[in-house]
Amino acid sequence: MNKTFARRRDRLLIYKTMREGKITSTRRTRCSACGAESANLEWERAQQVCPKCGFHAPIDAYYRLSNILDPGSFQELEEKLSPADPLTFPDYPARLAELEEKTGLKDAAVAALGRVEGRGAVFAVLDSRFLMGSMGTAVGEKVTRATEYAGKKKLPLVIFSASGGARMQEGIFSLTQMAKTAAAIQRFQSGGGLYISCLTHPTTGGVTASFASLGDIMLAEPGALIGFAGPRVIEQTIKEQLPQGFQRAEYLLDHGFLDRIVPRSEWRAVLSQLLALHEKGGRS
Amino acid sequence: MSRFTPEEKVKIARHPERPGTADFIAALFTDFFEQKGDRLCGEDASILGGIARFHGWPVTVVGHRKGKNLEENLRCNFGMPSPEGYRKAQRLMKQAEKFGRPIITFVDTPGAYPGKEAEERGQGEAIAQCLALMSALEVPIISVITGEGGSGGALALAVANRVLMLEHAVYSVLSPEGFASILWKDASRADEACGVMKLTAQDLRRGGIVQGVLREPEEGAHTDWNAMFRTVDAALTRELAALDKLKGPALARQRYDMFRAMGRNLPRLGKEEP
Numbered sequence: 001m002n003k004t005f006a007r008r009r010d011r012l013l014i015y016k017t018m019r020e021g022k023i024t025s026t027r028r029t030r031c032s033a034c035g036a037e038s039a040n041l042e043w044e045r046a047q048q049v050c051p052k053c054g055f056h057a058p059i060d061a062y063y064r065l066s067n068i069l070d071p072g073s074f075q076e077l078e079e080k081l082s083p084a085d086p087l088t089f090p091d092y093p094a095r096l097a098e099l100e101e102k103t104g105l106k107d108a109a110v111a112a113l114g115r116v117e118g119r120g121a122v123f124a125v126l127d128s129r130f131l132m133g134s135m136g137t138a139v140g141e142k143v144t145r146a147t148e149y150a151g152k153k154k155l156p157l158v159i160f161s162a163s164g165g166a167r168m169q170e171g172i173f174s175l176t177q178m179a180k181t182a183a184a185i186q187r188f189q190s191g192g193g194l195y196i197s198c199l200t201h202p203t204t205g206g207v208t209a210s211f212a213s214l215g216d217i218m219l220a221e222p223g224a225l226i227g228f229a230g231p232r233v234i235e236q237t238i239k240e241q242l243p244q245g246f247q248r249a250e251y252l253l254d255h256g257f258l259d260r261i262v263p264r265s266e267w268r269a270v271l272s273q274l275l276a277l278h279e280k281g282g283r284s
Numbered sequence: 285m286s287r288f289t290p291e292e293k294v295k296i297a298r299h300p301e302r303p304g305t306a307d308f309i310a311a312l313f314t315d316f317f318e319q320k321g322d323r324l325c326g327e328d329a330s331i332l333g334g335i336a337r338f339h340g341w342p343v344t345v346v347g348h349r350k351g352k353n354l355e356e357n358l359r360c361n362f363g364m365p366s367p368e369g370y371r372k373a374q375r376l377m378k379q380a381e382k383f384g385r386p387i388i389t390f391v392d393t394p395g396a397y398p399g400k401e402a403e404e405r406g407q408g409e410a411i412a413q414c415l416a417l418m419s420a421l422e423v424p425i426i427s428v429i430t431g432e433g434g435s436g437g438a439l440a441l442a443v444a445n446r447v448l449m450l451e452h453a454v455y456s457v458l459s460p461e462g463f464a465s466i467l468w469k470d471a472s473r474a475d476e477a478c479g480v481m482k483l484t485a486q487d488l489r490r491g492g493i494v495q496g497v498l499r500e501p502e503e504g505a506h507t508d509w510n511a512m513f514r515t516v517d518a519a520l521t522r523e524l525a526a527l528d529k530l531k532g533p534a535l536a537r538q539r540y541d542m543f544r545a546m547g548r549n550l551p552r553l554g555k556e557e558p
Contacts, residue, residue, distance in 0.1 A: 084547075086491065087482050137547030144544070166436075166457050168467050171481050172493050175457040176546040178436055179443045182412055183419030183540050190420065206457075208408030209396075209436040214416055228408035228436070229398030233462075237398050247403060257406055 031055055047264045056221050056264055058201060060103070061110035061125035064160060068268050069114035069123075077111040077122070078145050083138040089169045095131075103129050107138035108163070111146040113155075116268060119275040122150035125160040126207070132164030135207055139167075140177025143211055147184040147195075156194040156275055157185075161212040165205015178210035185214045194278045196271065198262070199226050199249070217274060218258045220249035226257075288452060290478040294460060296452040297431045301506035303513070304363075305332050305347030305390040308430065311513040312520070313338055313345060319376055321368075325405070328369030330360045330393075331441075333376045338388065339521060344380035346373050346441060347390030347430075363432075364397035367410035370440055374410075374417050377425075386424040386524055389441040394459055396437030411440040418443035419540055422532030426523050428516060429453045429485075429494070430505075435462075445539045446523045447493070449485040450512070451500040455493070456483035492546065496523075 028037045033055035042051040047067050048059050065074060083106065085092050100106055108130035112123045124146040126133040135143075143159065150157040166174040189195055197215025202225035209228055220226060227247040235242055245251050252258050262270050288296065296302070309316055313336035321327045333346035350356075350363035380387045396407055418425060418441075427444035433455030449455060457463070460477040464470055467477075482488070485497040498515050501508035527535065 086547075087480065089480060140547055168457060168463055171457050172455060172483070172488060172491065173547050175435065175439055176493060176543060178412075179415050179419065179439055179543045180546055182415035183443070183543055186416035186420050187540065206436055209411040209440075210415060211412070213406075213409040213412040226408075227403050228396065228411070229403065233398045234400060234403065238400055242400065246400070255404055255406070257409060 032057070049264050054222065056201060056223060058128050058162065060129055061105070061127040064125055065110070065112060065114065065123060068116060068271065070116060070118065073115035075113040077113055077149060078142050081106060081138055081142050081145070083107045083136055084170070086137065086173045087169070087171045092169045099130050103127070105130050107136070107142070108133045109139045109142040111142050116275055117272040119272065119279065121156040121158050121275060122146050122153070123158050123160070126162045128162040131167060133162045134164045134167035134174070135177050136167035136170035136174045137177060140174070140180050143181045144184040147181070147188050151188045151191055151193055156196065156278060157188060158196045158198065158271060159211065160198045160200055161203045161207050162200045163203055163205070163207035165207055175206065178206045181211040182214060185211050189216065196274055198267070200224050202226070204228065204230055219260055219262050219270065220252065220258050222249060222261055222263055224249040226252050290481070290484055291475045293452045293484055294454055294478055296504040297454045299504060299506045302431055303505055303509050304352070304392055304430065305349050307509065308347070308390055308513070308516060309336065309345055311509070312517050320372070322371035323375060324368070324371055326368040328366050328372060330363050330365040331369035331373055333373060335385070338524070341386070341524070343386045343388055344376050345388045346376055348393040348441065350392060361397055363393045364395060365393065365437060366397050366399070366402045367405045367407050370410035370414050373441060374414055377417060377421060381421045381423050384423060386426070386527070387421070388520060389425070389427045389444065391427055391429040391433050391438045391442050392431035393434050393437050394432055395434035396440070411436050414440040415443055419543065420536050422536050424524060424527035424530070424535055425539065426520060426527070428498070428520070429455050434459050443539065443543065445527055445535060445542070446495045448496040448498055448519055448523070449488065449494045450498050450505055451485055452504050453485055454483040455488055456481050
C-alpha cells in the first residue's frame with residue numbers, strides 16, 4: 001500500500017514540476033509570486049512554500065496528505081470512482097482522459113483514511129490540477145461517500161478544498177452536488193461528527209457555497225482566495241476595483257468566517273490538536 | 285418536442301411580464317403576512333417571504349422577487365439576493381418547521397448577487413447554510429421554478445421534496461452568459477450555451493432533477509396569468525396532499541434520498557429519447 005503511495009507521489013511530483021515549468025535549472029525554482037529563485041531542496045523542505053516570500057504554491061492532493069498523515073497510515077478510499085458525462089458535452093471525455101493520463105487521478109478529489117499522531121480521521125482533498133478542482137458528479141459523490149464513511153465509522157472528517165466551483169461541463173448535475181454534499185455534511189454533523197474544513201487557494205463558487213463553508217472548525221492557508229463570486233466577476237458587476245487583499249484568507253478571518261489561518265508547515269500540529277480535543281473520553 | 289428552442293425559452297423565462305413570486309402569492313394565497321429581516325444585519329427585498337394560507341392551510345412561502353418596474357427592480361436588485369436574503373429565508377423556514385407549516389418556495393433569480401458587500405458578509409456561507417438546513421427540515425417543501433433558476437442562488441431555495449418547473453422556465457449551473465464566458469471566454473456565445481447546457485424543464489425532468497413540469501399557456505405564462513395560476517394552484521394542491529401523508533422524519537429522508545441519488549447512475553441528456 002505505502003509503496004504504491006510513494007511511487008505515485010513521486011510520479012505526480014515529476015509531472016507537476018514539468019508541467020508548471022517551474023524548474024529553471026535542475027536545482028533551483030522560481031517563485032511565481034515574488035520571482036525569487038530558491039533551491040529545490042529549500043522549497044521541498046518548506047512543503048512548496050516560497051522560502052523567500054512565504055507564497056503557498058498549489059500542491060497536489062497526494063503530496064498534501066503525505067505531509068499531514070502518519071507514515072504508513074494512508075489508505076485510499078473510493079479510488080475507482082470515475083466521472084460521468086451526463087450532458088454529452090463536446091470534447092469532455094477526451095479532456096478527462098487527457099487529465100487522467102497527466103495527473104494519475106480519475107477526477108479532482110482524493111479520499112483517504114489516515115492518522116495524525118495516531119488519531120484516525122477520514123480525509124477528502126481536492127486537487128486543483130484537475131479542471132481547477134471543479135465539482136462535477138464524481139467529486140460530489142466522492143466527498144459525499146467520504147462523509148458517509150466518516151459517519152459510519154464514527155471518525156472525524158477533514159476536507160481540504162481547492163476549487164473553481166461547480167463544473168460547467170456537467171451542468172445542472174454539478175449544481176445539485178452542492179445540495180448533495182451539504183446534506184451529507186448536515187446529517188454527519190447532526191449525528192455528532194466533527195468536520196474540519198480547510199480552505200486552500202483558491203476555493204470559490206459552488207464549493208464555497210456548499211460543504212466547504214459548513215465546517216465545525218473553519219481553517220485556511222495564508223493568502224488563499226476564498227469567495228463565492230470570483231474577483232473578476234465582481235469587478236465587472238460593480239464597475240470598480242476591489243481593495244488589496246479582498247477575499248483572501250486574512251480578509252475572511254477579519255470578517256468572521258474563519259477560526260484560524262494555518263501555514264502549511266503547521267497543518268499536522270493543528271489537526272492533531274483539534275482531533276485530540278474532540279477525542280471521546282473527556283479529560284486528558 | 286417543445287415548440288420553443290432553448291434560447292427562446294431563456295427569453296420567455298426572463299420576460300418582464302412573466303408572473304413572479306409576488307404575483308403567485310397574491311393570486312394563490314390568502315392572509316399573506318410578510319416577514320422581513322434576517323435578525324442579524326439587514327433586510328433584503330430580493331427575497332420575499334412570510335406566512336399565508338393556501339386553501340385555508342397555514343404555510344410559509346418564500347421566493348425570489350425581481351420587481352415589476354425600474355424602481356422595484358432596483359430595490360429588489362433584479363432578484364439577485366445578498367446573504368441577508370438567504371439568512372431571512374433560513375429564519376422563515378426554521379420557523380415553519382417549529383410551527384409545523386409546509387414550505388412553498390418560488391424560484392426566479394439570475395443568481396446570487398456577485399457584489400463586494402455580499403462577499404464580505406459571506407454569500408457562500410449563507411447559501412451553504414440554506415442547502416444544509418433545507419435538506420433536514422421535517423416539514424413538506426415544494427419548490428416551483430417559475431422563471432430563471434440561476435445557479436447556487438436558485439438552488440438555495442430549491443432543496444425540496446418536489447421540485448416543479450413551469451414549462452418554459454430554465455434552471456442551470458450558471459447563466460448562459462456566464463457559462464459561455466467561463467468555458468469559451470466569450471459571453472456573446474450565450475445562445476450556443478443554451479443548447480449544450482440542457483437547461484429546459486423537459487431536459488431536467490428527464491434527468492431526474494425536477495419531478496414535474498407545469499404546462500404554460502400557448503405563448504408563455506405572461507400571455508395568460510390566470511391560466512398559469514390555475515395550473516400552479518392545482519399542482520401545489522396535489523403535491524401538498526401527497527406529502528401530507530408522510531411524517532416529519534420520512535419527509536426529510538425522502539428529500540435527502542432524492543438529492544443523494546443525483547449524479548449516481550446518471551441518465552444521459554445528450555440524445556433525445558425515442
